[in-house]
Amino acid sequence: MLKISKDRITEIFNTVAESKSLYLPVNREDGQAEFKKYENGMVLSENLNTLRSAKDFFFPQTENLVDFKMEGKNIEVIDVREECEDFVIFGVRACDARSFTILDKVFLADPVDSYYKNRRDHGTIVTMACTRPSETCFCGSFGIDATEPEGDAVCYTDGSSYFFKANTEKGEAFINSVSSLLEDGDTAELEKVQAKTKEILAKLPLSNLSTDSFGGEKLNELFKSEKWAELSEACLGCGTCTFVCPTCQCYDIKDFNTGNGIKRFRCWDSCMYSDFTKMAHGNPRLSQVERFRQRFMHKLVYFPANNNGEFGCVGCGRCLSRCPVSMNIVKVMKALEEK
Amino acid sequence: MQEAIIKRAKELLADGSVNRVIGWKKGEFVYDITPAVFETAEEIDADFVYNELTSANVSKYLVKETKKDGKVLVFLKPCDTYSFNQLTKEHRINRENVYVIGIPGGPKLDVEKIKAKGITGILNITNDNGTLKIETLYGEETMPFADAVSTKCENCKSKKHVVFDELIGEDGDITDTNRFEMVEKLENMTSQERFDFWRDQLSKCIRCNACRNICPACTCEKCVFDNPDLGTDNKAAADSFEENMFHIIRAFHVAGRCTDCGECSRVCPQNIPLHLLNRKFIKDINSLYGEYQAGEDTTSRAPLTDYTFDDCEASIVHERGAE
Ligand code: SF4
Ligand code: SF4
Numbered sequence: 001m002l003k004i005s006k007d008r009i010t011e012i013f014n015t016v017a018e019s020k021s022l023y024l025p026v027n028r029e030d031g032q033a034e035f036k037k038y039e040n041g042m043v044l045s046e047n048l049n050t051l052r053s054a055k056d057f058f059f060p061q062t063e064n065l066v067d068f069k070m071e072g073k074n075i076e077v078i079d080v081r082e083e084c085e086d087f088v089i090f091g092v093r094a095c096d097a098r099s100f101t102i103l104d105k106v107f108l109a110d111p112v113d114s115y116y117k118n119r120r121d122h123g124t125i126v127t128m129a130c131t132r133p134s135e136t137c138f139c140g141s142f143g144i145d146a147t148e149p150e151g152d153a154v155c156y157t158d159g160s161s162y163f164f165k166a167n168t169e170k171g172e173a174f175i176n177s178v179s180s181l182l183e184d185g186d187t188a189e190l191e192k193v194q195a196k197t198k199e200i201l202a203k204l205p206l207s208n209l210s211t212d213s214f215g216g217e218k219l220n221e222l223f224k225s226e227k228w229a230e231l232s233e234a235c236l237g238c239g240t241c242t243f244v245c246p247t248c249q250c251y252d253i254k255d256f257n258t259g260n261g262i263k264r265f266r267c268w269d270s271c272m273y274s275d276f277t278k279m280a281h282g283n284p285r286l287s288q289v290e291r292f293r294q295r296f297m298h299k300l301v302y303f304p305a306n307n308n309g310e311f312g313c314v315g316c317g318r319c320l321s322r323c324p325v326s327m328n329i330v331k332v333m334k335a336l337e338e339k
Numbered sequence: 340m341q342e343a344i345i346k347r348a349k350e351l352l353a354d355g356s357v358n359r360v361i362g363w364k365k366g367e368f369v370y371d372i373t374p375a376v377f378e379t380a381e382e383i384d385a386d387f388v389y390n391e392l393t394s395a396n397v398s399k400y401l402v403k404e405t406k407k408d409g410k411v412l413v414f415l416k417p418c419d420t421y422s423f424n425q426l427t428k429e430h431r432i433n434r435e436n437v438y439v440i441g442i443p444g445g446p447k448l449d450v451e452k453i454k455a456k457g458i459t460g461i462l463n464i465t466n467d468n469g470t471l472k473i474e475t476l477y478g479e480e481t482m483p484f485a486d487a488v489s490t491k492c493e494n495c496k497s498k499k500h501v502v503f504d505e506l507i508g509e510d511g512d513i514t515d516t517n518r519f520e521m522v523e524k525l526e527n528m529t530s531q532e533r534f535d536f537w538r539d540q541l542s543k544c545i546r547c548n549a550c551r552n553i554c555p556a557c558t559c560e561k562c563v564f565d566n567p568d569l570g571t572d573n574k575a576a577a578d579s580f581e582e583n584m585f586h587i588i589r590a591f592h593v594a595g596r597c598t599d600c601g602e603c604s605r606v607c608p609q610n611i612p613l614h615l616l617n618r619k620f621i622k623d624i625n626s627l628y629g630e631y632q633a634g635e636d637t638t639s640r641a642p643l644t645d646y647t648f649d650d651c652e653a654s655i656v657h658e659r660g661a662e
């Protein structure tokens with residue numbers, strides 16, 4: 001397999017960054033990793049994953065959709081869309097790579113979301129196989145292999161080198177663009193590392209978490225479960241879980257009055273909020289019990305019901321470590337499973 | 340301590356003094372503990388925990404819980420009693436419907452500080468005389484307990500319970516732990532440096548509302564930031580200054596009412612030091628209107644809702660702001 005030694009990885013970054021914007025996980029001063037636009041001198045984070053997910057690249061927290069300009073009785077509609085430039089995201093984990101497939105099902109289904117598609121078409125995703133899964137990881141429950149991530153190209157490490165493999169044309173183009181830096185390498189050590197990671201994955205505390213009790217056909221039973229009241233009791237309705245989640249996809253569209261026109265923008269929304277899907281009569285989900293239920297029913301029941309059984313969670317564990325009251329999808333699944 | 344707490348909770352449930360208990364429920368791992376309401380001795384035996392990782396302040400749940408029928412038992416750490424008093428003072432808690440047991444507080448641990456050291460795959464954490472032994476998927480790690488102490492406990496303002504119906508353990512004193520040290524550092528910066536510091540910190544904000552929703556001082560039925568009918572709602576940082584506005588307005592809304600419980604900084608997923616904003620207000624109120632600690636009692640008049648002849652003149656505040 002083509003490889004580069006670990007200490008030369010910045011040469012790859014520099015080469016890619018010459019022609020395209022390159023984003024990679026970099027550590028902040030508080031030790032948390034976040035995707036940053038690469039500049040010479042930046043160091044790839046060793047953290048397992050970024051605090052925020054990678055969905056921001058395709059589905060940003062806020063974006064302008066269209067402008068309206070008013071003059072007298074005339075309204076001019078200004079299309080603000082511009083062709084996005086090519087970019088590369090390096091170091092995406094297997095869980096987050098799968099989240100793009102899930103988001104695609106929402107945004108690329110008819111009618112296609114042209115804003116999302118624009119970014120998706122121009123982005124190349126280079127994933128990174130995991131070697132140190134954490135106790136909060138449960139990607140395996142959703143059929144994701146952390147050692148064999150999806151993505152346009154995949155990067156693996158055996159500790160001393162980075163190996164590259166292309167999955168798509170975009171991935172091949174990426175590897176070709178840096179091929180002068182790569183050499184053919186022996187994968188014996190890599191295979192050992194991969195096997196070891198698989199062992200760890202098998203003994204993760206959540207490795208036995210099963211999705212058998214969930215899916216579209218369980219709708220009535222789960223919707224009516226009496227457990228929701230207790231499960232949602234501590235929930236603050238803050239929305240942190242939805243904002244850090246790579247697959248949460250709900251948004252609101254609002255008009256901002258600029259004084260002589262309107263900027264119509266969309267921003268992330270959260271089913272945990274009191275004004276979510278507010279209509280003339282109010283929010284159809286009157287209390288936090290229903291709002292809380294919505295988030296988990298969406299991921300575990302409604303989404304699979306509409307998408308051939310695919311769940312709307314990738315087991316990244318972000319909601320496990322970020323919820324201020326430590327309530328999360330794993331606790332919900334375990335509680336609902338017990339009859 | 341956990342044993343004594345559980346024993347007392349079960350006694351009070353058994354003799355009918357209370358019909359519910361608010362406490363902490365163990366999770367999937369050692370650290371993911373959730374505030375919870377327990378109704379039976381069996382539930383308590385199965386899941387109740389109190390240890391170095393139970394840092395959540397549960398007093399805000401009383402706003403909801405004391406509206407229900409019957410008396411609820413709550414266990415409060417010293418810092419939580421200040422929140423409790425403040426909520427009582429603001430008529431948000433129905434005092435008759437709650438029985439308060441004061442319990443010893445921290446220092447509590449922040450698991451994020453352990454993870455930030457690169458210790459991941461955490462399976463268990465034990466405290467061996469000031470050294471944390473952390474069992475992980477990748478072998479055992481150790482680190483000093485002191486390095487993993489929650490930010491909110493680093494500057495503990497009080498080990499004294501300002502309200503309780505009974506106590507478990509000894510009561511402590513009001514402590515002096517230089518909680519304004521960092522505020523002074525910020526004050527000594529030039530206004531540009533300070534502006535840059537806050538822009539840098541606040542630009543990390545994802546407007547997830549964890550800080551607001553955990554805050555015992557934020558109990559408005561409808562927050563201005565959630566009210567589409569008012570036109571002030573803002574769900575996301577729609578422009579680059581919007582999250583700053585959110586924090587400035589929130590800091591003003593809790594000024595004089597914030598007890599410095601530290602929950603906002605504890606829960607912020609982006610590790611923004613929100614407590615520094617609040618401490619600046621507390622420090623200013625102390626120097627402009629006389630020493631005041633929100634939540635210390637339930638009867639005194641709050642400096643910002645009171646008028647005395649000793650109050651500093653508005654012009655002084657105005658001049659200070661000009662710099
Ligand atoms: S589950 Fe947790 S993170 Fe999500 S809204 Fe409730 S309190 Fe916030
Ligand atoms: S629900 Fe939680 S674990 Fe699942 S994808 Fe979202 S943040 Fe990750």
Ligand code: SF4
Nearest residue numbers: 094095130133137139
């Ligand atoms: S959830 Fe799986 S893919 Fe994601 S970081 Fe953990 S081990 Fe890697």
Ligand code: SF4
Nearest residue numbers: 544545547548550607
């Ligand atoms: S908790 Fe942190 S990220 Fe969330 S709204 Fe508050 S400051 Fe912003």
Ligand code: SF4
Nearest residue numbers: 554597599600601603
């Ligand atoms: S602003 Fe922060 S420190 Fe003050 S009362 Fe609210 S949560 Fe506690």
